[in-house]
Amino acid sequence: MSLQETLEYRRSVRYFDEAKELDTEKVKHCIELATLAPNSSNMQLWEFYHITDPEMLKIISHACLDQKATETAKQIVVFVTRRDLHRKHSKAILDFEKGNIARYSPPERQEKRWKDRLVYYNRVMPFLYSRFLGLLGLLRKILATSISLFRPMVTTVSESDVRVVVHKTCGLAAQTFMIAMAEIGYDTCPLEGFDSRRVKRLLKLPRSAEINMVIPCGIRKGTLGIWGERFRVPFDEVYKKI
Ligand SMILES: Cc1cc2nc3c(=O)[nH]c(=O)nc-3n(C[C@H](O)[C@H](O)[C@H](O)COP(=O)(O)O)c2cc1C
Incomplete structure (x- = not known):
């Protein structure tokens, strides 16, 4: 896929195919590619928790309000900010x-x-x-x-402001990860709908760490997990040429 095709292919997928497994090494490689994202002062105050254990997937899914995307995810990646490092x-x-x-x-x-x-x-x-x-x-x-x-x-x-800085940085890593996944035909859904206190406790994170995004991963089942066509506000409303 070209970059444009990859960006068009990536959608937030809320239901993954139960029959299709992910190659853990490939997902890990996409996380490694995510670390190539630009980041503030190159401080890289982020961490990535790659969850593949079925029992842990269930527990994390509950902390993500039992959303369909986490319930059907084959793996989950949690993006974490670490100002303390x-x-x-x-x-x-x-x-x-x-x-x-x-x-x-x-x-x-x-x-x-x-x-x-x-x-x-x-x-x-x-x-x-x-x-x-x-x-x-x-x-x-x-x-x-x-x-x-x-x-x-x-x-x-x-x-x-400093919290915003580390979350911006981590968001760029999350987006880089999702694009890398889309390029190999793997799907994702970025989530902010989770109980961060519970997720932090499950990952045994220190107080100052924060959850940036939880990203369930899998492979789409046709159009079942995609909520119709993509809506974007008209481009000329958001594009300002100066
Ligand atoms: C920071 C962030 C948080 C999101 N949280 C959720 C969520 O909790 N649940 C969900 O189903 N989708 C969530 N989404 C996905 C958005 O709803 C989705 O990206 C948007 O509708 C555009 O659709 P597209 O990703 O298919 O282009 C989130 C996206 C972002 C960037």
């Missing part, structure tokens, strides 16, 4: 970047680039992702808004 990932990025800069940056620029990375991942990222009962978010917001009175400044730095 920011220090670990910053360190991994710096470890990688040291060699990356040495290999690819012009010699005269290497020192400055390395210093910039150090400031960004050792100071800016911990400042952005640190929480301290949500109080740091308020401090960041006041600081950023004050600076923006004098020069352009990113002001979306509060506690809830």
